[in-house]
Amino acid sequence: MxxxxxxxxxxxxxxxxxxxxxxxxxxxxxxxxxxxxxxxxxxxxxxxxxxxxWSDVDQAMQLANESKKVVIDEKRDRAVLRKLDFYLMPLVSFLYALFYIDKACNGYAAVMGIQTDMNMKGNQYSWTSSAFYLGYLCFQPFAGYTLQRFPLSRTFSLYMLSWAVIICLQASNSSYAAFTFLRTLLGCSEASASVFTTLLTSQYYRKKEAFLRVSFWLSTSGFGIVFGSLMSYGIAIRADQFTIESWKVLFIVVGLISLVIGIIVFFHIPNTPAEAWFLSKEEKLVVVERIRENYQGFGNKKFKKQQCIEALLDPKTWLFFLYAIAFNIPNGGIASFGSILLHSDLGYSSTTALLYGVPQGIVEFVGLPIIAYTIQKLNWSRLLTTSIVIICCISFSCMLAFGKENHVKLAGYLLLSFMQIGPIGCFSYFASNVPGHTKKITVTGIYLIGYCVGNLVGPQTYRASDAPHYVPAKIAIVVCLAVSAACLLAIFTICMIENKKRDKNPNANPELAPENIEFSDLTDKENIFFRYTL
Structure with a gap:
């Protein structure tokens, strides 16, 4: 060939x-x-x-010829998979939990008195939440570019170290203007997290394995809810024992934890599997051979304009963008106002409202991996099942919005955590169904821009004039979830039609694919042998 x-x-x-x-x-x-x-x-x-x-092909191409000689039996395959899970998943999952805690600290601080201490009026608190996503929105394209252009884990760890410092600095003053500015910088530094974890997953795991692994690290935001709620509760009930405000103690503790994890990421996680210190040469070849079926490898550091153009012209890209906006309007609002809603609407005390984050986090941390495992075990369609779960969540949002009794509202609020299956479906799609490194970066980046817009708008739906029940914001949750489900169903339909079209094309038979085409950094449109994993 x-x-x-x-x-x-x-x-x-x-x-x-x-x-x-x-x-x-x-x-x-x-x-x-x-x-x-x-x-x-x-x-x-x-x-x-x-x-x-080598600038035109994937970084895995240099190992592809050698890996062809490797024979992978079921025992070796499972051994390498277990090793990857052991060395990567715990750390990646915990840093994603920290990613959630860093954002949620603002909500915990609101219950702990930051609004009073900074003399916030009207919608000023809402803007401290939106400022994070404004910084995220502005910096995300640059963050995605640097993660492609420079060593992946080293670059991300530097971003993580910077956000750890910024979180600590949030405790250094009581000025609303300075705090809002730091929240904007925090959004800039955290814009790299989702791109990093998506690229890392696509480097090491097969398409059929990606959904469950993405569910592991995304569901740990539920662990973040539990950990953050208990930590903030413990600090809040001992507020009189500190020489500074309790919310400042919270920021310092979270910042220091992030600093330690950032240092560990720098030394522990390799930039590519070819550099993995915990894999032998033979195991690296096994990793290459395992991901061959993905039609993508470790990545390519060259920015390819035609792949960017293809991403911009792909209707699925903009359906994901619309989904991201619609889904994250309720997501951003609940993240910032969840504790406030429990306090003002359902009538719980401020400390009790913090504690109710624990069952909410358990639902997400335990429930989502179970759903993901069931989908993988029974070989259900990931996109279709994700859409169905979100449709079910519409009924939970109706319980919160229109329920008369507090226990009905509380049940709806807690069960809404299942809506987080949505990002799992999306990020696993990006990891397994968007080959071509520049296209993957572009599509993921556009999705994250929509994510920022939705999270920026979300807190603004909780207007001070609507307190204490925030009825318009709760109705917005119902409408936005319906739009989100419709977008995912449309993407599923497009991919299914394209797969059937390629199956009917005799020239697109995967058995006719040229040798090592999997590592040629071709996109799903360029490579007619590629099939979408539904």
Missing amino acids: TVIKFRDKKFTDDFLLFKSTSGESIICGFSSMSEKEANEHSVEYLSSTGAQD
Whole structure:
């Protein structure tokens, strides 16, 4: 098999055209191109025995030829998978829990008196929550670019160390303006977290394994709710024992924990599996061979304009964007006003309101992995099942919004945690169904922009004039969840139709795929042998 690299006249970036030894074209680009047409371009021939231009292909390509010789039996496969889970999942999951705690601290601090201490009026508290996502929104494209361009884990750990320092600095003053500014900087530094965990998952796990692993690290936000609620409760009931305000103690403790975890990430998590200190050379080859079926590898540090353009023209990208806005309006509102809602609407004391975060977190931390495991075990459609769970959550939001009794409202509030299956479905989709490193970064980035917009708008639905029951905000939860479910169903339908179309195309049979095409950094549109995992 010969690989021809050529430069298309329409785009400035390089394409890869695969040709069989008989000279027959195997089209994996935007359009069919004959040998004569290819010769009209500036062509460089690459082969497994000749010179290689590694900037155009995935970083895993250099190990791909060696990994072909590795025989993977079920015992070896499970041993490597267990090792990856042991060395990666606990730390990645805990740092994602910290990611949630860092954001939720603002809500805990509200119950602990920060609004009074900073003399906040009207909707000023809402803006301290929105400021985080404003910084996230502005910085996210740059964060995604740097994670692609520079070593993955080293770059992320530096971002994490910076957000740890910023959290500690939030305890250094009682100025509303300075606090809001620091919240904006915190959003900038945390804009890298979701991109990092998505890329890391796609580097090490098969498509069929990604959904469960994403559920592990996303559901630990539930552990973050439990940990953060208990920690803030413990600090709040001992407020008279501190020489500074209790909410300042909370920020300092969380900041120091984040600082320690950031240092551990720097030394523990490798930039790619090829650099993994905990894997032998043979195990690294096994990892490469395991992810071959993903049609994507470790990543490519070269920004490819045609992949960015493809992402922008893909309707699924904008459906995910719309979903992210709709889903995160209620998500952002509950994260910032959940404790306040329990206190003002349901009538619980401020400390009791903090404690009710514990059952909410347990529902998310325990329930979501069980759902994800069931989906994987029974081989259900991930997107379709995710949509169905969100539809069920619409009824829970109606209990919160329209329930007459407090216990009905409380049940709806707690069960709404199941809505977090939505991000699990989305991030597992990005990890397994968006090949092409630049396209993956772009699609994930656009989703996270929608995430920021939704979380920025969410707290604004809780207007001071609507206190104490915040009826308009609760109705917004019902409407937004319905829009979210519709977007995921539309994406599922598009992917299913495309899979059927490719199955009917005899030239798209995966058995005809050229050798090592999996690591050529091609997108789902460029690679006709790719199939979406539904």
